[in-house]
Amino acid sequence: MKNIAWKPVIIAAVFLAAIIYVLPTFNPGLWPHKKINLGLDLQGGMHLVLEVETDKAIESTLERIIQELRDRSRREGAQGLQLERVDGNRIKINLSGQTNIEKLQALLDSEFPDLREQDRTLTGERLELILDLPDREVDRIKELATAQALETIRNRIDQFGVAEPDIRRQGDNRILIQLPGISDTERAKELIGRTAQLEFKLVDDQMSPETALQNGAPPGSEILYQINVDPTTQRTRKIPFLLKKRTVLTGQYLTDARVRYDQDKRSYYVAIDFDRKGARIFERITGDNIHKRLAIVLDNKVHSAPEIQDRIAGGSAVITGSFSAEEAEDLAIVLRAGALPAPVKVMEERTVGPSLGKDSIKKGLISMIVGGVLVILFMMIYYKASGLLADLALVLNILLMGAGLAAFQATLTLPGIAAFILTIGMAVDANVIIFERIREELSIGKPPRAAVDAGYDRATLTILDANVTTLIAAVVLFQFGTGPVKGFAVTLSLGVIASMFTALFFTRVVFDAYFSGRKVKNISI
Amino acid sequence: MQFIRPDVNIDFIGNRKFAFTFSLMLILISIGTLVYHGGPLYGIDFSGGTLIQVRFDKPVPVANIKEGLSRMDLSQASVQQFGEEGTSEYLIRTDASGITDKGFNAALRQNLTETSGTAAEIRRVEMVGPQVGRDLREKALKAMFYALLFITVYISGRFELKWLLSAVLAVALIGAVYMLGLFKVSIPFLILMALVVTLAMFWFLNLKYAMGAIVALIHDVTITVGVFSLFNKEFTLPIIAALLTIIGYSLNDTIIVFDRIRENTKKLHKNPLGTIINRSINETLSRTLLTSGTTLVVVIALFVLGGGIIHDFAFALLVGILIGTYSSIYVASPILLAWQRKPSAG
Numbered sequence: 001m002k003n004i005a006w007k008p009v010i011i012a013a014v015f016l017a018a019i020i021y022v023l024p025t026f027n028p029g030l031w032p033h034k035k036i037n038l039g040l041d042l043q044g045g046m047h048l049v050l051e052v053e054t055d056k057a058i059e060s061t062l063e064r065i066i067q068e069l070r071d072r073s074r075r076e077g078a079q080g081l082q083l084e085r086v087d088g089n090r091i092k093i094n095l096s097g098q099t100n101i102e103k104l105q106a107l108l109d110s111e112f113p114d115l116r117e118q119d120r121t122l123t124g125e126r127l128e129l130i131l132d133l134p135d136r137e138v139d140r141i142k143e144l145a146t147a148q149a150l151e152t153i154r155n156r157i158d159q160f161g162v163a164e165p166d167i168r169r170q171g172d173n174r175i176l177i178q179l180p181g182i183s184d185t186e187r188a189k190e191l192i193g194r195t196a197q198l199e200f201k202l203v204d205d206q207m208s209p210e211t212a213l214q215n216g217a218p219p220g221s222e223i224l225y226q227i228n229v230d231p232t233t234q235r236t237r238k239i240p241f242l243l244k245k246r247t248v249l250t251g252q253y254l255t256d257a258r259v260r261y262d263q264d265k266r267s268y269y270v271a272i273d274f275d276r277k278g279a280r281i282f283e284r285i286t287g288d289n290i291h292k293r294l295a296i297v298l299d300n301k302v303h304s305a306p307e308i309q310d311r312i313a314g315g316s317a318v319i320t321g322s323f324s325a326e327e328a329e330d331l332a333i334v335l336r337a338g339a340l341p342a343p344v345k346v347m348e349e350r351t352v353g354p355s356l357g358k359d360s361i362k363k364g365l366i367s368m369i370v371g372g373v374l375v376i377l378f379m380m381i382y383y384k385a386s387g388l389l390a391d392l393a394l395v396l397n398i399l400l401m402g403a404g405l406a407a408f409q410a411t412l413t414l415p416g417i418a419a420f421i422l423t424i425g426m427a428v429d430a431n432v433i434i435f436e437r438i439r440e441e442l443s444i445g446k447p448p449r450a451a452v453d454a455g456y457d458r459a460t461l462t463i464l465d466a467n468v469t470t471l472i473a474a475v476v477l478f479q480f481g482t483g484p485v486k487g488f489a490v491t492l493s494l495g496v497i498a499s500m501f502t503a504l505f506f507t508r509v510v511f512d513a514y515f516s517g518r519k520v521k522n523i524s525i
Numbered sequence: 526m527q528f529i530r531p532d533v534n535i536d537f538i539g540n541r542k543f544a545f546t547f548s549l550m551l552i553l554i555s556i557g558t559l560v561y562h563g564g565p566l567y568g569i570d571f572s573g574g575t576l577i578q579v580r581f582d583k584p585v586p587v588a589n590i591k592e593g594l595s596r597m598d599l600s601q602a603s604v605q606q607f608g609e610e611g612t613s614e615y616l617i618r619t620d621a622s623g624i625t626d627k628g629f630n631a632a633l634r635q636n637l638t639e640t641s642g643t644a645a646e647i648r649r650v651e652m653v654g655p656q657v658g659r660d661l662r663e664k665a666l667k668a669m670f671y672a673l674l675f676i677t678v679y680i681s682g683r684f685e686l687k688w689l690l691s692a693v694l695a696v697a698l699i700g701a702v703y704m705l706g707l708f709k710v711s712i713p714f715l716i717l718m719a720l721v722v723t724l725a726m727f728w729f730l731n732l733k734y735a736m737g738a739i740v741a742l743i744h745d746v747t748i749t750v751g752v753f754s755l756f757n758k759e760f761t762l763p764i765i766a767a768l769l770t771i772i773g774y775s776l777n778d779t780i781i782v783f784d785r786i787r788e789n790t791k792k793l794h795k796n797p798l799g800t801i802i803n804r805s806i807n808e809t810l811s812r813t814l815l816t817s818g819t820t821l822v823v824v825i826a827l828f829v830l831g832g833g834i835i836h837d838f839a840f841a842l843l844v845g846i847l848i849g850t851y852s853s854i855y856v857a858s859p860i861l862l863a864w865q866r867k868p869s870a871g
Contacts, residue, residue, distance in 0.1 A: 051656075422823060429820065472676050
């Protein structure tokens with residue numbers, strides 16, 4: 001062959017590039033390329049799929065609209081307005097009196113044009129109105145809730161400090177979270193999954209919580225509990241509070257939250273700062289309600305309900321409770337990162353301890369070495385020198401797979417190791433097919449050179465076909481698979497592609513080099 | 526060195542009745558065991574549930590583990606030794622999902638340590654909600670379907686040079702599946718229908734090589750699934766990966782034989798097809814067995830040494846490669862003979 005010179009150059013270049021990509025995995029810091037990523041099943045860690053309960057975001061939007069509607073109609077002078085949320089996502093309004101109805105109508109038209117009228121029944125002077133949100137608006141709120149939840153969770157994880165987390169959206173309302181190497185999985189899960197809806201509500205003093213429990217809470221008020229855990233007995237105690245339903249201030253105005261330690265009480269607390277708007281609201285509320293009690297409610301649990309001693313300006317407050325240092329730190333993180341717009345539900349969770357991952361790597365490597373050595377020995381014995389060449393190709397193949405994983409920053413998973421092992425068995429197949437063909441050609445009396453050429457020419461298409469079908473399966477698998485299975489598909493594809501280079505191209509070039517410039521009587525095959 | 530002499534001449538085609546009977550028996554057993562077990566045994570990936578891998582310092586009676594579980598509403602859970610005999614690792618499985626709340630791991634560890642009297646370490650927890658399980662099941666079936674479909678297109682295009690025809694076929698099938706999918710037809714049924722339609726079309730369009738390859742593939746996958754069901758092994762995501770790999774890999778041998786049949790058909794066109802096929806199988810027998818052999822060696826290594834998590838995966842590959850090798854000799858090629866009785870085919 002005339003152009004024999006450039007082929008070895010290609011091989012040398014590929015070999016060199018492979019070494020450059022693979023070496024950092026074994027000797028990190030050698031040069032600034034990344035090493036092969038290990039999947040969660042190999043290095044340990046947590047995989048979570050959360051679903052954002054977007055219906056709840058709709059409900060809370062409606063609750064907010066109802067509160068606004070109530071405030072505004074009172075200010076506009078529409079009286080006797082009864083408002084409630086029905087069927088989860090509809091607002092029912094009851095109202096009587098012609099002037100009241102007209103005022104409400106004007107208010108709805110001017111300030112709440114987004115609300116869609118579903119049903120209207122007028123019996124005499126009494127109007128019953130059913131309103132809801134248009135589908136487009138519902139979709140927008142749901143979309144926004146998921147996007148915001150993703151952002152919030154990303155913030156929380158960043159602040160928690162996990163190396164190389166992978167947080168992404170999956171489908172309409174799911175969030176996929178991968179936290180490699182994390183050991184305290186429960187703490188992380190708690191931190192991620194907490195809604196962290198901080199609300200300030202006034203305590204309703206018109207009756208005691210006990211009476212309210214017996215007779216039902218008065219309209220506009222609700223019963224929420226404070227949950228105390230005795231640190232020594234671990235016994236929980238629920239203390240009821242009767243609170244005004246209306247939220248006077250929420251965590252959306254927070255600018256900062258920090259952990260503080262109270263020397264006297266020997267306990268941790270969280271200090272929070274409001275922005276200017278929040279500070280103004282806080283100042284007004286504390287000023288208007290001196291000697292009343294203001295409850296700090298987090299995710300519908302009362303944390304504390306101190307009495308307002310004086311107007312509080314400056315926009316700072318503290319959240320106390322029997323926090324451990326860790327709990328206080330986590331609370332500060334979630335408050336800083338902001339509330340989830342809707343609760344999230346864990347749909348899928350997979351955690352692997354680091355020791356199990358190490359075991360898996362060890363066992364995978366052992367089976368790879370044992371399988372590899374057996375195959376290498378077999379090829380050497382069965383095809384002698386040619387077999388040795390195929391073995392060389394196999395080693396190059398493994399090197400290329402490793403380099404491919406590093407170059408594409410693909411993730412090596414336990415099934416991925418299995419794909420490595422499988423490729424060792426499959427990569428020599430191509431050489432087996434070629435060598436068998438060469439033997440066949442030799443047996444009908446062809447000289448070695450012609451037999452080798454015929455062997456490669458005839459077998460190449462067959463090998464290509466066989467590899468394409470495996471590649472099809474791998475690509476489909478990659479499309480549909482998740483996590484570890486994707487790793488398998490990637491590794492297998494890399495193996496198939498690399499084996500075409502090593503088993504077809506590399507071995508051919510060596511054969512050609514062997515034949516060039518000499519008369520070969522017989523070959524060792 | 527040679528295992529199989531070049532002049533080997535085994536009458537594979539003459540024995541095809543036995544082979545067909547044998548295959549039919551295996552398939553019937555596979556379907557039978559699936560029916561008997563009420564469908565494939567889904568792992569938590571597909572059925573939803575929770576899987577916990579625990580390691581103790583020394584082997585512990587299962588009853589003690591169960592006692593610990595019953596303390597926390599997990600008395601329904603099944604407990605199974607994991608990995609090789611004599612190890613002190615166990616798998617706890619329950620259909621319940623959403624139980625791994627705050628404090629679950631700690632409580633489980635404490636309870637198990639108390640009832641077993643030796644320190645328990647929770648090494649792996651996998652929880653899949655029912656909704657995700659359904660989604661994954663659907664995805665897995667679709668993956669199988671599309672893999673079969675694309676491979677069919679490739680095979681028929683490549684062997685019959687009817688790329689356009691096979692592409693049209695594929696688009697029609699995807700369209701039909703999509704349409705039926707809109708009517709919420711169950712996916713297994715959908716796939717079954719698609720396969721029946723594919724086979725019927727191959728038959729009428731005389732795509733015999735494609736037909737042979739696909740029948741062999743269905744044969745391999747059905748029997749592998751059957752063996753899994755027979756041994757009461759669970760279907761998980763990695764097992765689906767193994768099945769797809771089998772689909773891709775078992776074709777390799779079939780392609781080698783088919784290529785040789787085409788080559789020999791040109792060379793020996795005076796001989797009857799049966800003779801040509803038989804000669805082709807014999808000529809390629811050595812490489813069919815050797816290629817499967819090398820792959821089998823590494824899979825056995827993985828099966829024996831790879832550890833518990835990868836065990837079933839390796840088992841599926843083991844069964845699939847064995848069946849795939851058998852089917853490329855005894856199933857795929859003899860099916861080509863079915864066209865002899867069709868007057869339209871040459």
